[in-house]
Amino acid sequence: MARMSWDKLLNNTRLGGRPPKSELGRSPFHSDHDKVIFSGAFRRLARKTQVHPLATNDHVHNRLTHSLEVACVGRTLGVRVGQALLNERLIPEQHSASDIGDIVQTACLAHDIGNPPFGHTGEEAIRHWFSNGVGARMIESLPFNEATDLRRFEGNAQGFRVLTTSEYHPNDGGMRLTYASLGAFIKYPWLAADAINRQRPVANKYGIYRSELAQFNEVADATGLLALGEGWRCRHPLANLMEVSDDFCYAILDLEDGVEMGILDWDKVFEILCLVLDDQQKNQLLKEIQGMKVGRRLSMVRGKVISAFVDAGATAFMNNHDQIMTGQALGILELCDQNVRDCVSAAKGLARDEIFQHPRKVELEIGAYSTISTLLDVSCAAAMDYVRKGGVADSKTRRVVELIGVDLKALDDNAGISNEYGAIMQVLDYVSGMTDNYAIHLARQFSGMGAERL
Incomplete structure (x- = not known):
């Protein structure tokens, strides 16, 4: 039976085949940890729901404090496992137990980095918009795999997109993390359509958008993840420790x-x-x-x-x-x-x-659907109009796409996906990256009912 190799699983080359830097006192895996910590996407987790939306009690967890605590547990667990692997001579001697700890810690820090405002309710609200009314009509002509990504928006897949596409170096490697850390991040190493059709071990959960399939294959090949089917690999062993x-x-x-x-x-x-x-x-x-x-x-x-x-x-x-x-x-x-x-x-x-069924929580979550719907109504309509007209836009559309940052050149450079799908993914980068507070503020502004932002 085929086996993965720790030598490949701990690959410290960076996405895109970039060699790791040699730094005094900082391994490539520790550098990955720092890249995540200093990113804007990670910082915004401080104002994103963990369980209780817009909690005013300072002792209640948000996505940032939750991620930091998971990272602490993950690092300890990783070091413990790393030392056991070394003791049994299962990993190459040039690696240390701390390397395993750093990789798991990085994956833990980033595990919620793709979650939209309002937590899992935000995910459900995005799915609802693309599955009904104007959202459903907007994507009805897209290929099935692309439309499924949108109808089943997934924070895990959005997180992989943040790490590899949208943060730091847009469309050029993203955070440029090591293959090992990226592999350890991927909890569901398969595409959406297969999961929706119950052809994968976990129904309705997936970790890779069609737009990041090339990056996924690059990471999977570089770390030696076993192929289990088309667009489907086994998990990196350290992803189990993150989870x-x-x-x-x-x-x-x-x-x-x-x-x-x-x-x-x-x-x-x-x-x-x-x-x-x-x-x-x-x-x-x-x-x-x-x-x-x-x-x-x-x-x-x-x-x-x-x-x-x-x-x-x-x-x-x-x-x-x-x-x-x-x-x-x-x-x-x-x-x-x-x-x-x-x-x-x-x-x-x-x-x-x-x-989860407490009235205060439910009331705020119902309101999240209206907030997300308003943001997508305005943003997706403008982006689609802009793309379909080849960059020609009226004044309102132009202002919206400038606010979002729709990049037509990036769409043309991304072979294998439609420009319409690519444009909507850029909208989702913008909307899912918002904090709870900013999402509410901007939805009010888009509705003409907002106050001046200070």
């Missing part, structure tokens, strides 16, 4: 936010988190947190639970190394100890039942 770090964090942190906002009861949350602790740990913890305020209790419990999660994740990865390296594993959460699986499952269930 499970995210699972671990939002299992805990969504509940923390629920307690902080008075939606969840502390005792119920404590009972779920203690599923991964033995009786001695639980009893000791109960003594330590006695008399503490709830906020401090959460901090005490979190550290012990995350430590247990990391232990379980590293053990699951190493115990199933052969299965992972032959492309047979899609995720490692289900390979973890039963108590860890039970804890994560119970936490997700509680969040789904009592947080």
